[in-house]
Amino acid sequence: MIRYNETSIVNQLKNDLYKNFPERPSFVVDGSKIDYKSLVNSYYNLGSGFFFIENFDKILANPEIYNGLNQRRDKLASYPIAIIALISPTTEDLFIRQIMEKMPDMWAYRSMLIDLRIQDYHKIEANRSFKITNWENSSVLGGSTMKEKINEINRLLKRIGSSPQGNKKHITSVYEQVARLYTEVGSYKKAIEYYLKLEKLYLEFHDNAKLGTIYNDLGIIYSFLKDYTESEQYYKKSEELRINIGDDSALGTTYNNLGGFYNEIGEWDKALQCFLKAEQLLVNSNYKNGLGAVYNNIGGFYIHNQNWDQALHYFLKSETLRLSIGDTQGLAITYFNLGVVYYNLNELSRALECYMKSGKILIEINDFSGLRNLYIRLIELYFALQDYKKVIEYSIAIRDIELKFPNLVKLGIINFYIGSAYSYLGESAKAFEYYFKSEKECHELGDEEGVTRALYHIGLEYLKKPETVGKAVDYFTLAGYIAFKSGLKNQLSQMDYMLKPIIDKNGKEHFMRQGEIFYESWVKHF
Secondary structure, X not given: OEEEOOHHHHHHHHHHHHHHOOOOOEEEEEOOOOOHHHHHHHHHHHXXXXXXXXXXXXXXXXXXXXXXXXXXXXXHHOOOEEEEEEEOOOOHHHHHHHHHHHOHHHHOOHHHOEEEOOOOHHHHHHHOOOOOOOOOOOOOOOOOOHHHHHHHHHHHHHHHHHOOOOOHHHHHHHHHHHHHHHHHOOOHHHHHHHHHHHHHHHHHHXXXXXXXXXXXXXXXXXXXXXXXXXXXXXXXXXXXXXXXXXXXXXXXXXXXXXXXXXXXXXOHHHHHHHHHHHHHHHHHHOOHHHHHHHHHHHHHHHHHOOOHHHHHXXXXXXXXXXXXXXXXXXXXXXXXXXXXXXXXXXXXXXXHHHHHHHHHHHHHOOOHHHHHHHHHHHHHHHHHOOOHHHHHXXXXXXXXXXXXXXXXXXXXXXXXXXXXXXXXXXXXXXXXXHHHHHHHHHHHHOXXXXXXHHHHHHHHHHOOOHHHHHHHXXXXXXXXXXXXXXXXXXXXXXXXXXXXXXXXXXOHHHHHHHHHHHHHHHHHHO
């Protein structure tokens, strides 16, 4: 039972539950617009999962409803459903006294009364902008900071140590939280350790529904670890259990995740088959949250095949569904993908609009990994729009993310973007500065494609002045030699305009000998 002072709290609560319990169906009713019969029929039809009652204070003002709920409390309690009653800002009397008077059974669960508030909400909203300026205590994961999640893990582990050994239900609940938190902070091996402990407990309890969830989650984790054999095996175990149980929404979730797995290993046709199975199951079970994700993933299949019209069709379906259920985090992904589609349809203003919608959400939920990917797309878009100052702005924003959260993105490509933008702006000194940074960083990482790209553009910069044309030819030769040596066909194609006259002048053999000399000197330099 939750009282709140801002609707954003309700949306965040729903998003967190959908994210952490994707296998559980949900249903939302409005206490101000429903009668007793419709309410209980919706509840029984749901069968299991989360049952949200918005404007619950209106239920307390309707004797027909609250008396009916009191009379049928035993039947209601027999369903594995979590009732989440949402109370908008009201007086303290309504929140506590009337609940006690009108629904005494609910009052017995007074430890589950929660008062959630955001202070100075509008002031916070007014100060938000589409630029990251404050990194203190930020988390790439969104929501709580990394430090807070690690502290919570330690607190939960202490609870396990102090828990009576016979209280397996309590230990199971704590293991679930610990496994989820280890996954969120990226400690995948520790997460696996606790999921395997949960597996033993659920086998002991003969709880196949929970086992199906554990195997689904292990499939996700092993996919993160690039252990695709283990990942597929766990997804298949989850699929088998959920088929036997007959839980359409849970099985649909497994097929959606299995489709994502096949995407990752490049088996696109298998991925589409899984997504279509998931779609049918989730339509049958009216699981809108999962269906929004499936439509998004089908759209991704059509992006891969460059079928932009079909991709647009599915992303718009995903947007509609996710808007209808308030799936904010999912909307950030769908808007990002819509931006990609509109960019490829050459509808740049629409692409920018969708990217901005995605960015606003990603900043609100502190998803800096998502922002990294978005900023790369914005850089691509602003190059197309010839707004090079924006290219620099977003490149610097990505660089700041990398410095705060290492290994999200390689700095070599970012510094290359900055160098290219300065080159277009006619600031050669700055262009050289960032191209040389890119060259060094790519070399240190063993990124030969990045090295070739940086060297070639250094050559293009030298070509702008007659007195440095000789230097330009040397850099083109070095870049071409590395590309030939490494078999970088795409890079060679892009450099062909400059390389062809150099090779035609003295022949390919002479070109490669000269390139090798430059290369040996270049390696010694580093």
